[in-house]
Amino acid sequence: MAPQNAQDLSSAFNAVRERISHFSAERQQLVKTLEGIIRNAQQLLGDLAGGRGGRGRRSAAGAGGRRRRRKLSAEARAKIAAAQRARWARHRAGKK
Numbered sequence: 469m470a471p472q473n474a475q476d477l478s479s480a481f482n483a484v485r486e487r488i489s490h491f492s493a494e495r496q497q498l499v500k501t502l503e504g505i506i507r508n509a510q511q512l513l514g515d516l517a518g519g520r521g522g523r524g525r526r527s528a529a530g531a532g533g534r535r536r537r538r539k540l541s542a543e544a545r546a547k548i549a550a551a552q553r554a555r556w557a558r559h560r561a562g563k564k
Contacts, residue, residue: 540548
């Protein structure tokens with residue numbers, strides 16, 4: 469009976485070793501996948517934060533979190549106002 473038990477034990481041991489090997493391979497693949505996800509997430513966070521040199525947009529809000537006002541020249545404001553007056557004139561002319 470001892471040789472049969474030894475063979476069964478050896479067979480069971482080999483099956484366990486094979487499963488451990490398979491588990492180890494799956495674990496390594498999972499680690500690689502997670503590292504890729506983390507790398508992508510870090511890149512996205514860097515892009516959102518504007519911390520990647522010239523890449524990504526910087527927010528109009530300064531360090532204090534307040535949004536800066538954009539300044540237009542007087543000439544630019546005059547052109548915008550003239551264009552709007554012309555649009556309103558065309559609109560009013562179409563109603564008559």
